[in-house]
Amino acid sequence: MPLTDLFIRKLKYSGKPSGDKYSDGRALYLLVRESNKYWRMNYRYEGRHRTLVFGTYPEVSLAEARALCSEAHKLLRAGTDPKPRKKPIAPEPEQNTFGTLALEWLSKMAVTRSEVTQKKSLGWLQHDILPVIGAMPVASIKPRDILAVIQRVEARGAIDSAHRMKQLCGQILRYGVAIGWTERDVTPDLRGALVAIPRTNFAAITEPKHLALLLRSIDAYEGHIVAVSALKLTPLLFVRPGELRAAEWSEFDLDAAEWRIPAAKMKMKTEHMVPLATQAVTILRELYRVTGHGKFVFPSLRTEQACMSENTINAALRSMGFAKDVMTAHGFRASARTILDEVLNERVDLIEHQLAHRVIDPNGRAYNRTAHLPARRLMMQRWADYLDKLRAGADIIPIRPLPGGGQL
Template sequence: MSLTDTAVKNVKPGDKTARLFDGGGLYLEVAPAGGKWWRLKYRYDGKEKRLSLGVYPDVSLKDARQRRSDARKLLADGVDPSENRKAVKAAKTERGANSFEVIAREWFAKNSATWSENHGSRIIRRLERDIFPWIGGRPIAEIKAQELLATLRRVEERGAVETAHRAHQNCGQVFRYAIATGRAERDPSPDLKGALPPVKQSHHAAITDPKAVGDLLRAMDGYQGAFVTKCALRLAPLVFVRPGELRRAEWTEIDFDKAEWNIPAARMKMREPHLVPLSTQAVEILRELHALTGDGRYVFPGARSNGRPMSDNAVLAALRRMGFAKDEMSGHGFRAMARTILDEVLGVRPDFIEHQLAHAVRDPNGRAYNRTAHLAERRKMMQLWADYLDKLKVGAEVIPLCA
């Protein structure tokens, strides 16, 4: 006789394990402790075997009968249900091990040691926020271009077009890593070329008019905020490095005898060491600051802890406090200021300027210049620039000079 829902629900445990049969090999096993398991008894290759179909009441009588039917179909096709279950479980485990998130984190771990801390943090945060929630659990070999595009569209739709493009680039790097390690056959990211709207080019706000530069320099000299921030403000136009490179400067990198600042590759955008010749004005600022922060690691330590560099917002906030608007001047603006005036007003050779900006500059034979290329000329340029800024600061007539 077949079982009923009422009989299954009301059966009480006894002193020994009891079995209630439903037919077709399906039965309910009731343990003395009260547990109820669905089992299927079947024969395969002449041997009697048993297959667990779940626990009651999580698996109802109806569900157990459906599982019995599925197992019987496998047997009819010559497949052992027990072995099939093992194979499915192994496949799921393998799929999980080869998911996009697992491989992306492996790729990140292998590459992040060569990146700056901030760069690495931005990449993993971007993946965790915008990619993993949607395709992180998917087997990487099964992800198609349309699925990747749908994920990137979520980023685009919140107005973060540049972030969408960067996420697209990172996903491509992960797919190529999966191909190299034998866990995917192709990278679908190139199929999305042109699918995302282009990023609107925006330039960092910068003051490049010499007269206005003089006003800015005088305002910075009169800055009433923290002394460390004031020194960073005064040094920024003299060295025109990127804001992150400036605020993370360490005293071990400063050579007062040679008047040089040697920035290691790990902190540079181009991952190449960079040498900044220091003008006499820059050395004077650094010596003055050394008396205050020279015992610590950072030239510009944070306001709350000497063990960390100043906030990446410190210089920007100081500019705003002095009345320079967001669309007027930025931390990056000191680089554009130097590039424009050195070229258009002072007539310095563009390759000297670009090299000092730590841009990718190559010689006529296509070889990348090293950190000491044209060092003598760059020393002269940096001193020329510092002297010119002094003239602007005192309001002297702006007269083009020769490099």
């Protein structure tokens, strides 16, 4: 069975004089001794048994060891002995590898990027990028090396991810240029090498009568209280799906009817205030009885140490019969934006503030995070009341201003 980082970290030396061997496959194994954990690969060349030493763990990661093993097999297939006569095949500790650069860059970005974005980048690096080019010296990376990574991703149908990984590699390489590890970012040379991303907006229901049907479907949805509560709060709060599912109880003041989302979780890196309508507070108080003892408002059903899966809301919508080209979790933001403006005639600047979009004042400066908060509270309550009427089947007449300032 292939090794994992978690398994390797837990390994302890048994005391066996020859050391403990743990195979990863393809002749690569980890030799555990009292002093260290050594990466090795056994092979035969010209009829003789030989051993390659790739360095020690964790200085040489599992992904890097596998990449070195793959490179050694390529040399053997070409009839070349992969074992150098004077120096090991593993990069010297001072060698500036792409893997080292990538992790250093990611660490620096933690200050300015959301936790969700950081996790996404780390996942791409660990699963797709570093196993292929992580052990390569940054200065030696060519466009074809990056292409080899992203074409594998493209081949499994993940077109958008392939483009995002190319962008990620470019950001890392540009950081490498800035600190003198390489001369240039080679990713611009790959322009046109990937299939274009189909450009589509998040599917959203923006007609009140169709939204009414969706709200009634949500009301009838049978599932775990965590998923049901998240479904009911999504149209009420219209925050980004990632912000909702990662919500923590410490961020809420239900007595004050407020939810303060920390800057680290926000796309714009600014704390965001969400006034809570009475309907939202009621849902949250009921949910608190179930999940209030833990950290997350919407914990995973598998472990309370993690939040709800990013697919939970969309999966529920699919199960209710709303296809992905009809409605998505993110689409509730567009629903609110359109109906608040075109039907309820709410002020556009209040809507944009509540969507956590950047709003500029007449002097060209960004409003602070608490701008127009009393007016936003009233708007959020009007929105919740409107959704109640829609759900109940009331005929909602669009409110339009008359020339004299009255309303129809």
